[in-house]
Amino acid sequence: MSNIPKTMKALVAYAPGDYRLEQVETPRAGEGEMILKVEACGICAGDVKALHGAPSFWGLDGQAKYIKEPVIPGHEFVGKVVEIGPNVEGDWKIGDRICPEQIVPCGKCMFCKSGRYWMCEKHDLFGFQNNVNGGMAEYVRITKEARPYKVPDDMPIEQALLIEPYSCSKHCVDRAAPTNEDVVVLSGVGTLGLGMVGGLRKRNPKLLIALDMNDVRLAKAKAFGADMVMNPGKEDVVKKVKDLTGGYGCDIYIEASGHPSSVQQGLDMIRKMGRFVEFSVFGSPVTVDWSIISDRKELDLLGVHLSPYSYDSVIQWIGDGTMPTDGVVSHKFPLEQWQTGFEYAATGKDNSFKVALIP
Ligand SMILES: [Zn+2]
Ligand SMILES: [Zn+2]
Structure with a gap:
């Protein structure tokens, strides 16, 4: 040319x-x-x-x-x-x-x-x-x-x-694999987290709770389909999630905030034998009591990276509005x-x- x-x-x-x-x-x-x-x-x-x-x-x-x-x-x-x-x-x-x-x-x-x-x-x-x-x-x-x-x-x-960021969101939702019986907590609703709200909504979890320190982002998550939104800077979200689940805790916790405190928060609010999905990349090493994963809760711990086999679906879902x-x-x-x-x-x-x- x-x-x-x-x-x-x-x-x-x-x-x-x-x-x-x-x-x-x-x-x-x-x-x-x-x-x-x-x-x-x-x-x-x-x-x-x-x-x-x-x-x-x-x-x-x-x-x-x-x-x-x-x-x-x-x-x-x-x-x-x-x-x-x-x-x-x-x-x-x-x-x-x-x-x-x-x-x-x-x-x-x-x-x-x-x-x-x-x-x-x-x-x-x-x-x-x-x-x-x-x-x-x-x-x-x-x-x-x-x-x-x-x-x-x-x-x-x-x-x-x-398309690119939401494809990463979709891969995360695929890893979390919620059913309609799961209470899902999504921590962090920046661009990628908002894509996850759309992707999670398509799987119809029992309850989808979004957490963020930023109320503007929370309002967006609500508009995109989160059932409930909470700001951990303003309320005791661990207690609230436990109260909502008969004291047990959430079935699935998706960490998408990149803040080390969100990891501890997730380990605290997830139920025994729950699924902890780590999506974020952190600026420095995160320190937690690792034995929560084994001795105390027998958790499934899953990582997420990039967006395999997701683009075709995401292009379609963005186009038809089901990923807002x-x-x-x-x-x-x-x-x-x-x-x-x-x-x-x-x-x-x-x-x-x-x-x-x-x-
Ligand atoms: Zn990117
Ligand atoms: Zn290769």
Whole structure:
């Protein structure tokens, strides 16, 4: 395509705190690859952590390095196909609207070969390694290992931007696997938690209780289908949940807040033999009395990572409104104002939920 400019605007990450808006060479499609013109790219909590120098990303404090810099950040992007290389898999056309999964699996490791590609040993993710540069740029390359999905042309960008985060929410709900006899407590209703409210609602639990320290978020959770909402900063939520369950506690506790106190709170309010689902990523190690899990409650403890086999359903559910999206993408900034965008995403300023950059 001759109308693809030689260079493009991109945000480039060099080091913790050293991100620069630059003019860089536009990627072109090689064998099995496509180029998208980016419509918008959401800012993830992970992007904020990378900017602020999380040791697990940058290989500090003796941890293995994850980021390969200089890299263009952003894994929550939607764009239109402007170039298709030779031998691209799938029936793609110029102008198709695409949202890829965030993971770009190697296809060769034990996990990939057994269908568990989201736990790929190599684990490249758009926007974290420079062989899979992300969407905070005018154009982005969909590499041949990527997993692209078709987004309906008439889906508003505010909805399309939630396909990636809500797919992670759906995977979490799948792991929690509530039935209509379960009392489910969901701790933390940011963007991902709000997606879980929609996903949990579809499974019709006996009672769905959302917890958050932020009343604006709680109001949103209620509007999206939570049966009850409670603010742990204002009331004794452990006692309240126990009172609601004959003193036993909730059947399933989903930790999606990222606050260490929410882990203890969950261990306190979950019933014996309940299911504790850990979704969050924490800024530092969490300390609890581990023997609650064994000796005192015999809990099932489940982790959650990414969004396998979720995109098709989530695109459908966002489209038909059963995964509510109203107002979740709350702020959009031009790429030039990326610093403001990251600040809003980091602080939740002006009641922001999901913040997006428009290149
Ligand atoms: Zn994300
Ligand atoms: Zn792999």
